[in-house]
Amino acid sequence: MPEAHDRPPEQFRLRLRRYDPESGEAPYWDEHTVELEPHRSVLEAILQAKDRFDGSIGVRCSCRQAICGSCGIRVNGEPALACHTHLDAALSSSSDGVIEIEPMGNMPVLKDLIVDMDAVHWKKIQRVTPWLLAKEPVPEREYIVSKESMVDVTQTMACIQCGACVSDCLAMEVDPGFIGPAALAKAYRFVGDPRDDEQYERLNDLAQDPQGIFDCTHCFKCVEACPKDVNPMGQIMRLRRIATNDQHIVDQNNGERHEAAFTTLIKNNGLLWEAELLPRSYGGNSWFGKFAPPAGKELLSSLPAILKALLRRKVTPMGALKPHKIPSADLKAVQSIYERVESREERYELNLYITGTDADNAPIEAEAPVAPAATEESES
Amino acid sequence: MKVAYWPGCVSRGFTPELHGSMAKVAPLLDLELVELDRACCSGAGVIAEHNQELADTLNARTFALAQQVEGAELMMNICSTCQGAQSECQERLDANAEYREHVNSTLSSEGLSYEAGLTNKNFLWLLVEEIGLDALRSKVRRPLTNLKVGPFYGCYIVRPRKRLGIDAEHPRDNYLHDVIDALGGTVIDYAGMRKCCGFPIITMNKEASLKQAGRHLGDAVDAEADCLVTPCPLCHLNLDLQQPLAERAIGRELQMPVLHLPQLVGLALGLDPGELGLARHVVKPTSVIDWSTSVVGAAAA
Numbered sequence: 187m188p189e190a191h192d193r194p195p196e197q198f199r200l201r202l203r204r205y206d207p208e209s210g211e212a213p214y215w216d217e218h219t220v221e222l223e224p225h226r227s228v229l230e231a232i233l234q235a236k237d238r239f240d241g242s243i244g245v246r247c248s249c250r251q252a253i254c255g256s257c258g259i260r261v262n263g264e265p266a267l268a269c270h271t272h273l274d275a276a277l278s279s280s281s282d283g284v285i286e287i288e289p290m291g292n293m294p295v296l297k298d299l300i301v302d303m304d305a306v307h308w309k310k311i312q313r314v315t316p317w318l319l320a321k322e323p324v325p326e327r328e329y330i331v332s333k334e335s336m337v338d339v340t341q342t343m344a345c346i347q348c349g350a351c352v353s354d355c356l357a358m359e360v361d362p363g364f365i366g367p368a369a370l371a372k373a374y375r376f377v378g379d380p381r382d383d384e385q386y387e388r389l390n391d392l393a394q395d396p397q398g399i400f401d402c403t404h405c406f407k408c409v410e411a412c413p414k415d416v417n418p419m420g421q422i423m424r425l426r427r428i429a430t431n432d433q434h435i436v437d438q439n440n441g442e443r444h445e446a447a448f449t450t451l452i453k454n455n456g457l458l459w460e461a462e463l464l465p466r467s468y469g470g471n472s473w474f475g476k477f478a479p480p481a482g483k484e485l486l487s488s489l490p491a492i493l494k495a496l497l498r499r500k501v502t503p504m505g506a507l508k509p510h511k512i513p514s515a516d517l518k519a520v521q522s523i524y525e526r527v528e529s530r531e532e533r534y535e536l537n538l539y540i541t542g543t544d545a546d547n548a549p550i551e552a553e554a555p556v557a558p559a560a561t562e563e564s565e566s
Numbered sequence: 567m568k569v570a571y572w573p574g575c576v577s578r579g580f581t582p583e584l585h586g587s588m589a590k591v592a593p594l595l596d597l598e599l600v601e602l603d604r605a606c607c608s609g610a611g612v613i614a615e616h617n618q619e620l621a622d623t624l625n626a627r628t629f630a631l632a633q634q635v636e637g638a639e640l641m642m643n644i645c646s647t648c649q650g651a652q653s654e655c656q657e658r659l660d661a662n663a664e665y666r667e668h669v670n671s672t673l674s675s676e677g678l679s680y681e682a683g684l685t686n687k688n689f690l691w692l693l694v695e696e697i698g699l700d701a702l703r704s705k706v707r708r709p710l711t712n713l714k715v716g717p718f719y720g721c722y723i724v725r726p727r728k729r730l731g732i733d734a735e736h737p738r739d740n741y742l743h744d745v746i747d748a749l750g751g752t753v754i755d756y757a758g759m760r761k762c763c764g765f766p767i768i769t770m771n772k773e774a775s776l777k778q779a780g781r782h783l784g785d786a787v788d789a790e791a792d793c794l795v796t797p798c799p800l801c802h803l804n805l806d807l808q809q810p811l812a813e814r815a816i817g818r819e820l821q822m823p824v825l826h827l828p829q830l831v832g833l834a835l836g837l838d839p840g841e842l843g844l845a846r847h848v849v850k851p852t853s854v855i856d857w858s859t860s861v862v863g864a865a866a867a
Contacts, residue, residue, distance in 0.1 A: 356762045360781065361774040400770040403778070404611055405762035406650075406725035423615050431616060440769045448612040452624075456606040458575035467769040490810045494848045500807070501580055510578055516604040519676045520624065526672050527620045534619040536658050536665060 195221045198231055198273050202243065203288040205295050213295075216240070217284070228276050229257050229268035232287065232299070244298035252413060255346035258353065259299050260288040265350035265411040268299075290353035292362070306362075307349045310369035314392070318376060321383040329381045338537060342375040342421055344414045351408035351418050363397040367408035367418030370399060374421040377428065389429040393437040399425045400441030431533065446471040453524045456512030461501070464488070567639060567696060570632035571599035572652075572686075574645035575607050576799040580807065583843025584799050587828040588644050588689065590842060594705065594835045595697055599642075600635045602628060608648040610800070611722075611766070614655070619669070625655040626669045629686070630678040640685035642692050644828065646798030649688045650722025650730075656684065657729050688723055690797045690827055694741045699748045707836030709750025715830065716754040716791035717742035718782070718805065720798030721762050742795065745827070749834035756789040758782025763801040768808070773815060779804040780816035793823040793851055795830045802826060806848050823851035 197219050205213035218235040229247055236243040247257040250269045257268040262279045263286065276285045293301040321329075351367040358364045365373075373392060376382045392398040399422055408418040429435045430442045447466035451459050466472070469481030476485070485492075495501040511517060527534075577584040592599050605628040607613075614621035629652075632641040643649055659666050660682045670679045687695070693702060723730065724739040732738045739760065746753045764778030783805060786794055796802055804812070806824040813820050824847065825833075832842045844851045 356778065357767070357774060359761075360764075360777040361771065364774075396771065401767060401774065403721075403762045403764060403775075404766045405721040407721075407762075409726045423611075426615050427617070439771070444769045445612055445616050448610075449616045449620075452607045452609065452613065458579060458607050458610075460576065460580045464769065488811070491807055491848065494810065495580070495807055498846045498848060498850070500583070500846045500848065510575075512604060512606055516606070519627070520606045522675065523623050523627065523672055524620065527617060527623055530619075533617060534668070536618065536662065 193224050195223050196273075197221050198277060199284040200231055200235060201284045201286045202232070202235070202298070203286075204243070204298050205289075206244075206297050207295065208297075216243075222273060224274035224277075225272055227269045228259075228261055228266070228271045228273060228285065228287065231273055231285070232268060244296070244300045246300045253346060255348035258290050258301075258348040258350050260286075260290060260353070262286050263288075265290065265353050267348060267350070267413050270413055290349055292353055292355060292358045293349065301349070301353075303349055307347070307352050307368060310352070310366050311347070311372055313365055314369045314373040314376075315388065316369075316372050316376070318379065319382055319384045321381055331380045335378070335380045339375050339378045341537075342371045342378075342416055345371060345375075345412075345416045346414055348413065350411040350413060351416075354407040354411040356405045356407050357401055357403045361397060361401060364401045365392070365395065365398055367402075367422070370402070370425060371416050371418040371421040374425055377425060385428070386433050386435075389425065389433050390435050392425060393429045393435045393439070393441060396439055398439075399429065400437065400439045427533075427535075440467045443467050443469075443471055443475075447475070451509070453521060455509040456517045456520050457510050459509035461506035462509065567596060568598040568600065568635075568637045569640055569642040569692070570602055570635040570638040572602045572605060572608075572628065572632070572641060572643045572645075572648060574643060574648045574799065576803065577644055581799040581802050581826065583846045584644060584802070584826040584828065587826060587832050587837075587842040590837055591828045591832045591835065594832075594837075595693075595702075597642075597697075600638060602631050602635075602641075605631050608645075608651040608655075610647050611651045611654070614651065618658075621651070622655045622658055622665075623669050623672050625652050626659055626666075626680040627673055627676070627678060628652070629656065629659075629684045630673060630680040632686075633681060633684060634678075639696075640687055640692075642687055642689060644689045644797070644826075645800070646688060646720035646723035646796075647800045649686070652686055653729050656686065688797055690723070690741050690745065691738055693745055693831070694738075695736070699744055702745070702831075703748045706749055706834045708834055710746070710752075710830070710834050711750050713751045714754045714790060714792045715746045715751045715825075716756055716786040716789065716794045717746060717759050718763070718786075718794045718796040718798075718801055718824070719760050720796060720801045721760075723797060724760050742797070742827075745831070746795065749830065751830075751834075754786065754789050754791040756782075756785040756791065758785045763798075763804040765800045765804040768804065775804065776808060776812045776815035779808060780812035780818070780820065783809065783812060783820045783822045784816060784818055786822055787820055791822070793825055795825045795827055797827045799826070809849050821849060823847060823849045825851060 199219050202216045204216045218239050220231045220234045222231055232245050248254040252267050252270040259268050261271050261276050289295050289299045289301050293306040296302050355366050358366050377385050377388050402422045430445050436442045444467040447463055450471055465476030465481040468484045469475035469478030475481055573585045606624055609621040743753050762778055764775035768775040802824055829842045839852055
């Protein structure tokens with residue numbers, strides 16, 4: 187079979203979601219058959235349908251080469267850039283031979299495939315102060331920073347603001363006020379920038395906000411949605427790591443307490459002690475945490491679930507009161523790992539670009555973007 | 567088949583019926599489970615959120631222990647969250663020899679070392695890829711005829727696709743569908759089947775967390791599922807243990823039983839519902855489903 191770009195034009199059926207809120211009519215599906223080479227894009231198919239059959243189809247686009255971020259849509263239920271999705275690929279992911287095209291989610295539809303980015307996406311971007319708050323004194327010429335520190339933020343700089351991650355965010359689906367993946371990735375772009383003067387303030391703001399960094403459900407939707415591999419969830423986890431571990435910010439959302447309690451319980455027992463994790467997350471990271479007022483309040487509100495669980499012998503009183511542990515020699519080994527890793531002067535953290543196999547990373551290994559202090563640490 | 571078996575924490579803590587039912591089902595599938603009882607928690611992403619190297623080292627220790635199990639073909643887990651958290655650590659360890667050496671130097675005091683390339687499969691993947699759907703079908707003693715089962719995958723086992731090895735040849739994000747079908751049940755598709763149960767934010771934003779669980783359970787009710795099945799004990803906590811609270815959060819009665827994967831397999835292989843711990847759930851499947859008619863064979867315990 188010839189390569190896709192050598193193949194002659196074929197017919198592709200499109201099923202378009204149409205909606206004009208001003209018309210007062212409900213959304214509906216519209217079908218068109220277009221004729222294009224299979225390597226052409228879904229955007230070209232939409233534009234052909236608009237050109238040949240119905241000029242009223244609403245679609246937003248500009249560069250047509252996956253740079254401007256204007257043509258975010260859903261293809262067969264999955265977020266995509268229309269200009270960056272080949273027709274043959276779209277056809278193969280369709281369930282019934284028709285390519286289904288919808289507007290993005292989590293944002294109001296203005297018309298057909300055009301959503302209101304201002305009302306959601308851009309508002310959230312503005313929320314995180316998306317500019318550099320420069321360290322004083324501002325140098326006469328450029329700031330001199332290490333190469334590694336800039337490599338660290340380039341991944342978030344690759345964002346083209348298409349909104350695909352916002353469209354698919356599952357936390358936002360139930361909590362529209364969540365700052366969300368795109369804006370939090372943008373926040374990391376400045377938190378991670380050594381020239382920025384307000385790392386603590388930025389992190390404290392995002393940690394204390396009930397819809398900030400601790401509202402992310404860790405569902406990987408944004409990681410999959412992003413056409414530019416920005417890995418927004420990975421950036422959110424970095425924000426949490428720096429806020430809790432480096433800046434010692436204790437937030438009002440139990441984020442830091444939950445993380446500290448979890449990590450401590452594994453250090454003490456090797457395995458998770460669920461009955462202790464919950465009260466400590468609310469009341470503080472010690473055995474006494476459960477007696478703090480927020481823990482009591484939480485316990486009370488969870489009482490129906492707890493009683494049911496006891497009644498069904500799902501949870502035994504003994505199991506709740508006593509942790510299960512790994513053998514003591516192994517627990518000692520685990521604790522020595524904790525001590526060794528946590529006593530390092532600087533956290534050893536791989537850049538998010540490192541994936542694949544040794545071979546994939548071998549050619550660039552000479553300048554592998556690893557935290558410099560950590561490399562020294564490993565040799566000591 | 568002999569496997570190095572990682573049960574996880576929650577399967578031995580708040581969902582003991584999961585670990586218990588796996589132990590009952592294994593011999594029927596000719597699976598020899600060598601439990602990794604020396605290994606510690608995978609960190610569920612939370613330890614990685616605290617310190618990446620710590621999570622990587624703790625899991626490298628688990629992988630090294632698994633590689634020491636003589637005759638084991640691979641490592642198997644029964645927890646989507648463990649699968650996701652461990653796959654993430656393994657991705658970093660396998661991608662960088664220098665880093666792996668660094669992590670192994672921490673393990674060396676215990677005489678352990680992780681060698682790149684471990685195979686770690688959730689029970690779901692193992693069922694389809696190692697045992698095979700045809701072999702599974704041939705072992706069914708009590709087909710789940712007319713039982714309408716909604717799959718609930720859990721995020722960690724379906725995303726990100728590349729890390730988890732999901733592709734056209736390995737449609738792992740569809741395996742629950744395949745298994746339900748092989749057991750003779752009817753697959754019910756519903757909006758929330760690959761969405762988030764909400765558990766990771768239960769202590770941070772309880773309302774949003776319970777709304778997520780409630781919404782997916784409600785979708786399954788609307789699609790007329792008799793029950794859900796999940797390969798993740800943490801999803802089970804939010805969907806079953808917290809279901810009374812989820813009902814309150816969305817203002818709607820749900821009463822949707824949620825089964826662990828080995829429980830569903832065990833039922834079809836002829837095991838007794840009581841023996842599989844089905845009476846231990848908050849939403850008792852035995853009180854909602856008439857096992858004597860929905861499932862051909864023995865009546866409910």
